[in-house]
Amino acid sequence: MHKVQLNPVGWMSQLSQSEMKSVTASHHPERYQLFRRCCLAVLNSGAETDDMHKLMSDNENFQIHLIRKERGVKIELENPPSQAFVDGKLITGVHEHLFSVMRDLLYMEDKYPQGVCQLTTPEKSNSGTQLATGQCTDLVFDMLRHANAISTNEDLNTIVCWGGHSIRPHEYQYTKEVGYQLGLREFNICTGCGPGAMKGPMKGAAIGHAKQRVSNGRYIGITEPSIIAAEPPNAIVNELIIMPDIEKRLEAFVRFAHGIIVFPGGAGTAEELLYILGVLLQAENHQQKIPLVLTGPQESESYFIELDSFIKATLGFKATQLYTIIIDDPKAVGQFFAKQHQDVKQARRNIGDSYGYNWSLQIPSAMQHPFVPSHENMAGLDLHLEQPIGDLAATLRCAFSGIVAGNIKAEAVQDIAQKGPYQLNGEPKLMNLLDKLLQAFVAQGRMKLPGTQYEPCYIIAQTHNE
Amino acid sequence: MHKVQLNPVGWMSQLSQSEMKSVTASHHPERYQLFRRCCLAVLNSGAETDDMHKLMSDNENFQIHLIRKERGVKIELENPPSQAFVDGKLITGVHEHLFSVMRDLLYMEDKYPQGVCQLTTPEKSNSGTQLATGQCTDLVFDMLRHANAISTNEDLNTIVCWGGHSIRPHEYQYTKEVGYQLGLREFNICTGCGPGAMKGPMKGAAIGHAKQRVSNGRYIGITEPSIIAAEPPNAIVNELIIMPDIEKRLEAFVRFAHGIIVFPGGAGTAEELLYILGVLLQAENHQQKIPLVLTGPQESESYFIELDSFIKATLGFKATQLYTIIIDDPKAVGQFFAKQHQDVKQARRNIGDSYGYNWSLQIPSAMQHPFVPSHENMAGLDLHLEQPIGDLAATLRCAFSGIVAGNIKAEAVQDIAQKGPYQLNGEPKLMNLLDKLLQAFVAQGRMKLPGTQYEPCYIIAQTHNE
């Protein structure tokens, strides 16, 4: 049996006796499994797989322990996967990622027990006590601050990049080129930290930063426990942050961003785009300035045409005004954000808001509350066009969120294996639009990493309302 | 009316919306007065006075406000004393001290409401809920960690210096020379941050550090709300920490120290010496290694002879073995600590304890609980020799603590003005010893800053037990 002990870094290196006791106390088994799964994902950094089951079964003997020593807490790894080691020594970046996972999981458990109950017991979370709107926003801020991410986000140069983890080679290459153009203009990159469109911009930016002698370039990965295993942080991420759930992760993205890019992607990317549109469409946010670009290579043009028409048909023309589509021109993307930089700054000043965290952005409470993807919840989504745009965006966001879960999140996948695919019901017109978009995603191979046959986790049932 | 607004530094520059609300909410008047008093003391930095009443009456119009702006909390000073300003700009060190005061007062109020209840309502604190022993130690650690003091205390080079705030010029000069010898040997200085023996070692060490090109020398001042006004932080302090009360301040000193020096002083110094002796005399602490030196110039020799005999007569010969007396030899003091350095390190290793905070030192619960100096409590002290040494040291510590309060702490001084001096009762032999020592302090002018006539705040009543 192979064992490795790791010295704590950062916050974990200075715990009080009572904190150590609480950290090393025997947690209930579900929490341990969550923790183990996240650590395994981190140790698996760089592996090109989104098949968590394989990852878990390949590493059945892997265990992780917290050991309380007089001078601090150590992490002990038992039978860790070898790929994170160089000549027997854990790669420093992975070492840091492990302690980032611990930092965030322990901190949220300790400080926000009510905010993270769904981490291990999803079925109860919708009915449990929930955080109020302001509390959510404070929690997201607190998690980012605790990870030391706020103080260095003052230059208004953080571009959040969204896009698929499973994209084609020429699309991946394109994300690198966009990242390179951003790096040349000294922007930092924040993504969901996985492969594909979450890795490419960071790689490109790293080269751009090197050319511009930017030595403190930031490659921020914001993830959440249920997705980290399927999208392990890539090698370049130098700040890893774990948010409690997908909704807080989305809130972190948009409050942290000084600009957002949407690359080609699948259901997850659609979820993200619907989220930011849902937010920006709120009347209270008309003063906000968050430049939003949809971009991809020439070959992906049809993807954006399809997405654009879906949005026009569902959320209306006004929604399409909130973004700019740039096809096959990485340099133009870089220049776009460079030109908007002053306006973003001015908007924050006008509102009197912080540069590091967009407090004044109003996010409807419905978009902050966790949506738990279950057969019941999915079937219950109120999918019809005759409702306020914001509500519609929020509801569609939930639909896509459920599909992402059904595709790659462990528990949802298991659930579907037992009970069959989710059923989505709604107004036929809307259901047709949705069906068309999803089928395009499937056809384009955007639902799963290549090499696997996609088995839809949902059924579009159009018979609703008749 | 003169107003100045200050930008937040450190922890205060990154508050969440809810924290800002809580910080700027209208506190009850007593808390505001405490806060105002502490800030006034800091702004009075460098003034040579321990007369808080004069300080307060000279600055009747001084007010302090927390202003909530969208981008952070600002401090607004109304009619601040001019001496802390250079050409209209607040001295950076004082600016930092102000925010250290805020950082610590707000943090302790927020996190340890039960541990700091006596801050504003002393009469109730003895009966209130109290922290358990481990909790006290954790609180002290937490306060130091929150002030970023722990992580840089790992070199085992922190020497805590105790001694009077009112000492004679040649004694003050001597403390500077000792500080210089410590600085030359790259030790850092930690004191109670006031004038006299709390300032001299820092000034001397600063010169020693400059000669040795130590650019990160630490001059740490640990104080508490009720004493800061009488002993405002001097100019050299570059880390100011406010502990909730005298007992936690004493615990901070001894857990933080890698060596301790006692210079000539009055009742406060005696309190400190009795505290560390009371701790080191505990059987559980026989493995501990905290070098302890009593030192002063030739002319102060009699002071140490007196103190030494008092300790021998009360705590016994064993107690006198715990310290080394060095008369008129600053270099020997420096060399003493340099030689002990390895042993201190080895002792921490043997015990498996941290270098930055002495967790394993056992402090009896009686010495951790706040002693509130009131006429009743002072009269009730169990002053007789036939009790365990540790208990006796603790009781004597309380007696001296009360006298310090009666001399310089605002509320106690007021109390005495109304009800007359404290009465100390006890076994005649002990009372005689005590009387002799205190009269020597008075005769040597160690009870108050010079220029004022000392009016004893206590009466030794020897008629006890007969």
Next chain:
Amino acid sequence: MHKVQLNPVGWMSQLSQSEMKSVTASHHPERYQLFRRCCLAVLNSGAETDDMHKLMSDNENFQIHLIRKERGVKIELENPPSQAFVDGKLITGVHEHLFSVMRDLLYMEDKYPQGVCQLTTPEKSNSGTQLATGQCTDLVFDMLRHANAISTNEDLNTIVCWGGHSIRPHEYQYTKEVGYQLGLREFNICTGCGPGAMKGPMKGAAIGHAKQRVSNGRYIGITEPSIIAAEPPNAIVNELIIMPDIEKRLEAFVRFAHGIIVFPGGAGTAEELLYILGVLLQAENHQQKIPLVLTGPQESESYFIELDSFIKATLGFKATQLYTIIIDDPKAVGQFFAKQHQDVKQARRNIGDSYGYNWSLQIPSAMQHPFVPSHENMAGLDLHLEQPIGDLAATLRCAFSGIVAGNIKAEAVQDIAQKGPYQLNGEPKLMNLLDKLLQAFVAQGRMKLPGTQYEPCYIIAQTHNE
């Protein structure tokens, strides 16, 4: 006409009045052309071409001026190629490279006028005054020190990588993987700073460094004026150093290296390998420890077999003992150097030599003197096997050096265009070996960048000695 003025960085930002005068004085035209050519190469960073003529003719209108301002010297670029600019601003790395070129050219002209006479008047240099052996070594040291490269070379972690600028994609990929394994082990990379095998290891190491959080990774490019245009510094180079000529560049490599890798390459790579073998075969160098690895992917195995037999047949078995061939195993290459690290350190200690510059390595005077590739000099090379191994290695080195010049150096290319290819004469056995090797290089496309038909710049004339 487009003009850009650049502020000086580094050494150039602090010139005395007399230095400024000398720097900005009108140089004779040849020197200006040299300077202009080097700057154009740097501005061309990243372009994948070794066709200097095209580069020059594409930028006929490019001019460069030094402007003397009261507060320092500025560089003014007239009609610079646009690719080095981002939104009108010169890329910081290229800006630095420009001033590195100036720093080194001006410094060598000023301090070593006799050592660099061949820079502009090659035909005279062989007959000119030459530096003595010790002076060469001092000059090389002085140039490196002036570039601030010595002080940070103390960790014994600099691996010099040699190999072709024109290699196949899978070979390029392989050099990246080796670089990655070196970066993971915290080695720095030093190459000749061009494309191909000079760029790949740096790119790979950059990723490895990022994973290990090495923020001060060094990507050192050492070049010389006559080759920089054909092999412009790639984007990753963060320390660019211009040596006066090829021989001093080679000396810089071997005295600076703590390990050397030879990737597949052409005539230039053969020259480099013969150089280090020629040096290490000297009896005085038997105590030296410079690990030397020849490595490439599986598909390049035949290349190394060929090279290995050439060396065995010419320099003998002993020479082949000086290197280790590793085929298709990047990790093994990394581990090889990691294991040798202690021995390299010990060898320096045994000899009492510096870690940053290998003073004690003996380099025969013949290998330090510039070999000027002319038709006469090439024809005059003493190519036969019956001579001391060291001399043979030196002579062969000259032959390959001439071929490199004939392939890509501007003046030699022009010369050959006028007078026809160089003639190489010698002992038939040796000439056959040489012919075979060179034909293999041609067949493998290692002589020029792809897309161009290779026109040999030499003729093997075997009729020598008959």
Next chain:
Amino acid sequence: MHKVQLNPVGWMSQLSQSEMKSVTASHHPERYQLFRRCCLAVLNSGAETDDMHKLMSDNENFQIHLIRKERGVKIELENPPSQAFVDGKLITGVHEHLFSVMRDLLYMEDKYPQGVCQLTTPEKSNSGTQLATGQCTDLVFDMLRHANAISTNEDLNTIVCWGGHSIRPHEYQYTKEVGYQLGLREFNICTGCGPGAMKGPMKGAAIGHAKQRVSNGRYIGITEPSIIAAEPPNAIVNELIIMPDIEKRLEAFVRFAHGIIVFPGGAGTAEELLYILGVLLQAENHQQKIPLVLTGPQESESYFIELDSFIKATLGFKATQLYTIIIDDPKAVGQFFAKQHQDVKQARRNIGDSYGYNWSLQIPSAMQHPFVPSHENMAGLDLHLEQPIGDLAATLRCAFSGIVAGNIKAEAVQDIAQKGPYQLNGEPKLMNLLDKLLQAFVAQGRMKLPGTQYEPCYIIAQTHNE
């Protein structure tokens, strides 16, 4: 015999083999004595004596050697004075000072042999080859740049302080208070690095810097070989620079200064004041802005009245317009320079001059050439009032310079012991003025450190021109 070996720091830690050879080669005995004397002065740091003879005779057995090791040059001290050591280890600051002495002496010997010939053979220097005006200015710049002093002098906050090494306690206290006010305003201090008025401002500024959290405060001492022994660098100096002679030291002061203070002093201070007035009175310098303050405590008022009348009577009213006299108001001095700061910056901008070195200031060639104090040269001074003001200032400067030498410089003192005092001849009116001023200096004890009886080194012979 006690020996200590020191590792090189800074420039000396990276010498080439040929430089090491030259550094360690046996110099002729006079140079060795010069070097030994300077090192002894540095090792004597903090001692309060200006009696070099005593210093030398107390340390007859002290020797210093340069030892060439493969990895660098070491300094070996034989029988060094013990006061520079702490527990057997040389104080880091003194260690640095020793290598500053070596750095400057070796560099000037090597690069400017003609400029420093008088270092060891004063009798020849007036007739030797001399540097041209521009060359002097370049040399001064080069020495400062080589000491890394230029790049950090860009903030226009360097105040040069002149004044006596032998001043009264209240004057010394006053210089500290002025330094404190300068430090509070974040000015750096540059002096001649000895005791008295050269130490006080640094000590005061150090406290001011500490209060303002200025961690990179500069305490620059500029001295020269013949004076360093009498005025050894004090403990606070963190940049020590040795200029070749008094004239280059004066030029360094005025080109480096962003403001100048003259404290009470003796002949040396008068020399310095006459120097800057002589320079500023040049017509070419009317655009220059160098704020100049004469200041001292109340008790020294008469000193400045005397100096002021001497200047008015000799150089005229216009000269008195160039300075501001501030009596007994340290804060006003600080505020004066703070207010002028913008004007100084604007003046440099208008002229287009560097912030770090005042190139455009015109210094007459006569003031740049070394004046060698000999009986002949002193007697030959052209002391009469009817000459251009600039010439008169220069001549008077020489007279005072000679008196300083006769007071404390080793060779001049010896000379006078043999040949009797210098004779000063000139116009009676001027000689009376001079006599009156010098007698006031003697009466005020400003010519030598206290405890010694002053024996004048000069005779005022008024019979000139009759």
